[in-house]
Amino acid sequence: MKFYRFLEKDLADKNIRLSEFYDSADAVEKRILEEYGALFVARGGAIPPDRIIFKNEREVVRFQKSVSITKANIGGYELELQAAAMKNLLKSVAEAEENDLTITPRGADSARRSYAQTVELWASRVVPALEHWTKKEMLSEKDAENICSLAPFEQVPVILKLEEKGVFFSKDLSKSIIYSVAPPGTSQHLSLLAFDVAEYKNENVREILASNGWFQTVVSDLPHFTYLGAKEKDLPDLGLKKGENCGQVFWIPNI
């Protein structure tokens, strides 16, 4: 099934109109759905956010308070996820152990994140890129200052526009910032349905996670797994299609 058709049907089931959820004229929302949209098919006890972009900390806190959260210690880190996501992650961890494997987080921020953390990550790409491009005279000092003075989320459309002209903001400045870091308020970690896995290169680890509803869904982000709460064979009916990167399988919106 095509992703937008699925979304429309799914939102109708939840009494939400597609036009309220998604503005097709908004280039940023469209881009976010294309890159990170698999999250919105999450089920099996998982609750996807009711908006594509959280505009501020208040909206994130309200969502995080509305869902059931479980805390657990994995690999020495205290982590928090939506209850269904954590239950199936712990099941994966146990299954891995039975097979002499481990599933551990990449770091302390591998699961739950706050809006402030996503803003900080975003700035860690934007600030050095602005410096670089002003030095290269691809951007005036004044333009750079203007971008800095915008609210984090207001920076997104301006930066995506600059990237159309080859002024890229990823860490290595060679591609879109979207492939490097999620714009403020769009990270799947805010929804408590994402987990960054240290052992993502191990095929057996990926299989165990997939059998428990955890899939790779962001092609540019190999260690990042999303809890979709569905069986792999059912994902095409949920508007997703298979993608591939570095020999690994990703489930991405079928757009």
Ligand SMILES: [Zn+2]
């Ligand atoms: Zn991640």
